[in-house]
Amino acid sequence: MGRPRKFDEHEVLIAVRRQFNETGYHGTSVDDLSRVTGLSKGSLYSAFGDKETLFRRIFDEYCASSDQSAAARVDGPEDQALDRLRAWLTAPDGCPDRRGCLLAKTTAELAWEDEGIAARSLAAYETLLESCRMLVEQAQRAGQVDPAADSAALGGLVVATHRGLEALLKAGVDTKTLNRIANATIDSITLEPTRTSA
Amino acid sequence: MGRPRKFDEHEVLIAVRRQFNETGYHGTSVDDLSRVTGLSKGSLYSAFGDKETLFRRIFDEYCASSDQSAAARVDGPEDQALDRLRAWLTAPDGCPDRRGCLLAKTTAELAWEDEGIAARSLAAYETLLESCRMLVEQAQRAGQVDPAADSAALGGLVVATHRGLEALLKAGVDTKTLNRIANATIDSITLEPTRTSA
């Protein structure tokens, strides 16, 4: 009972995440959050606690959803594993503008000073590494990747490239160039018969 | 004439850069800078102007030195171009701790909100892309990379991987894994005869 909430919690969290994603943790004030959510500061505090708590929640949920999509990507026909990796590399996360993904931004900003953030980031990246390793192994079984190659290293190569492409995107490198790099990455780990060079 | 300065400007700039590198622009206060430099706030202001001016100077100088090392890397025997790329990938920039490079951190933090920072970052990354493209072309001439391959894309692959490796390093992925990825990256763009698989 009592007065019902006027706002949709999910929408508020999305707006908050967008703001943190754009201006970072230290770069966004509670006033900013109040502005983009339409809620007053008092309401924000009573609903979500202080700024740090709210940020940790947003970040945890983002990591969880990242874990989830990583796991989802490994499901599918083995002979299309490479295509799924290619698609992942070609479509950067928060892509329309140059906002980039919250995991990358947060790791860059806070991993050095905050042990908890660093630990959560590491876990998320390890999930990513593991899922890419599995995709590479699928491609190996499908005969598209050298079976003698180090699948963990090749999966890591894809993850690292993905992360790097996002950095380049955020710096303003044009999407066409990024896609050429993404395709070259997949091509470079593909066995010769399938290579689509230059 | 007049009272001489008590501090070494170069050392102060290094301390300031380290601090910005660790805690970012929004995350470091002028008090922090005062603490790590040993200078009072007043001295900092009279010597270097306000916080933003100081940061832009630090960042510009970092980008310039990054450009310079990128250019320096292309000099050398053509048949060792791949080795130079491998060495670059294997030794992350600010590596001892997980501090990472100022260019990556700044791009992640500020490129979205600051046009000038974005432009400088883009220029730095394009220099990096160009130098890696040239190294790949050297390796092509030396017969170590498929001459039919897209050298710009392969160079971009190396740059993206480098950037991604640093992100993984900052998240806490162990160095051994990172080196395996780095080596796999170079191996994957190398013509078969030289491959050192697994």
Place this chain on the structure above:
DNA sequence: CGCCGTTCTGAACGATGGTTCCAAAAAGGT
């Protein structure tokens, strides 16, 4: 030795940060 120009320090300022609190408003239950 004492003037002079510069640098240094620390206090002070207004603005903004994050956080708390309270009175008014808005339903739901009785």
Place this chain on the structure above:
DNA sequence: ACCTTTTTGGAACCATCGTTCAGAACGGCG
């Protein structure tokens, strides 16, 4: 229609932010 419960908006709070300023400290030079 009243009372309870919860949300709401905004004022108030103190700490910290970036910045400025005035006077003390200092070395070179006459």
